[in-house]
Amino acid sequence: MATVLIPPRPEAADRPPDPQVSTDTDVADTGHLIGLPTATALVMGSIIGTGVFALPSALAAFGPISLVAFVVVTIGAVALAKVYGSLSKRVPGSGGPYLYARDAFGDFAGFLNAWSYWITAWAGNAAIAVAWVGYVEVFVNKGHHTAGAIVIALVGLWLPAMVNLTGIRNMGAFQIVTTVIKFVPLLFMATVGLVFMKTANFGAFNVSGLSARGAISAAAAIALFSFLGLETASVAAGRVRDPGRNVRRATVYGTTASAFVYILGTLAVFGLVANAALQKSVAPFSDAANAIFHGGWAGNVMAVAAIISGIGCLNGWTMICAEMPYAAAKDGLFPKSFGRTRRGVPAFGILAGAVFASIITIFSYTHFKNVFTTIVLLSVLTAVIPYLFSAAAQIYWLVIPGRDLRWKHLVRDLVVATLGLGFSFWTLAGSGYQAVYYGVFVLLLGVPVYIWLKAARHEYGESPVVPVAYTPSADEVHGSL
Secondary structure: OOOOOOOOHHHHHHOOOOOOOOOOOOOHHHHHOOOOHHHHHHHHHHHHHHHHHHHHHHHOOOOOHHHHHHHHHHHHHHHHHHHHHHHHHOOOOOOHHHHHHHHHHHHHHHHHHHHHHHOOOOOOOHHHHHHHHHHHHHOOOOOOHHHHHHHHHHHHHHHHHHHHHHOHHHHHHHHHHHHHHHHHHHHHHHHHHHHHOOHHHHHHOOOOOOOOOHHHHHHHHHHHHHOOOHHHHHHHHHOOOOOOHHHHHHHHHHHHHHHHHHHHHHHHHHHOHHHHHHHOOHHHHHHHHHHHHHHHHHHHHHHHHHHHHHEEEEEEHHHHHHHHHHHHHOOOOOHHHHHHHHOEEEEHHHHHHHHHHHHHHHHHHHHHOOHHHHHHHHHHHHHHHHHHHHHHHHHHOOOOOOOOOOHHHHHHHHHHHHHHHHHHHHHHHHHOHHHHHHHHHHHOOOOHHHHHHHHHOOOOOOOOOOOOOOOOOOOOOHHHH
């Protein structure tokens, strides 16, 4: 039997702080907390980025059948949102998927989720930046020169990092403003745009050459990228006011509103731009706006909205990119540098995420033909792993004997968690061999890091995790949000 040298600690309560980890800011201070509007804006701002503005072009290779995939992904995303809402209530604190996996399955599962999600965050930022470049190039670098595109992408990555380094208040205010600005034009396209659709623009229902099942599965793996971020409120739960109530509401509200805009907006673009042209478009929403108003000015307005959307999304994801390793570092399951804060934010994590996102952006532009799709599939695969573990943690908790829960609530929660688990496996299968290869490779790179961390603590084996005491709230008893 292994000898455990570090006592169990749900959310660092039972263990003294590491002297090398800065505690210059107490996030429990109300001056550093965000409320429901900002938490919802964080979810929506992280979900709705430039990904949705570039997605119609990526999905056009499959044809309108990809809209079926979008509906399926939406069902799975809402199920996962409800799972995260329940988990955030039961296991309080920042960390989200990392915290839930460690609570249910121990140190290594927690580390693996933190590592995988950290890769998702900075790789996803690179994909968002690449999509963002397409809309910036409506105004500059119209020849799409690689060097110019790389410079633009790097600006998009580092500007939000600078905003985050100024503090949580500035980050929150920036997030709300950019979310409102980008939601309005998307809502316009998802409503008014539907009136101007032409049936001929849709083309064949399935143009991919794959079977219907294969096309839906492959399109779903790409479409899921648009929903990455639904868990961000739970990741930053320690910075949310009244998290037991606001995290789950922000998660479900933000995911549902985003899904509404996504499906109808993508449908409108499919009906406004011919499929052949859509597959080659670098700014599909701009092309759709031009089709409505028959002029370049409308496309320029949509491009500006996409640029603001991308910066807002990168702003939220830059914080999340640092928040997950920050939570793990407090448990000694990530390098200590990630646990240091400056002005109330984990500055090292912010800078590290920006650096790695910059590296993969440069590498992708110089090595891959379909830069956006390649990075998207990598991000989706590394994101699905934490989703899978989170759904599994919820199921594991629900089936533990001796819990006093009403049967109808137990069955309901089991169905939702099982749906989230099955959805995660299905999406994993549709990622493709290249994404699986790169994803597994970067995931397993975390194993030597874990060995190094355990050796530095002179520890062998797992630290036992004491389950968090849990009492269902009145809202849960009555089945409400």
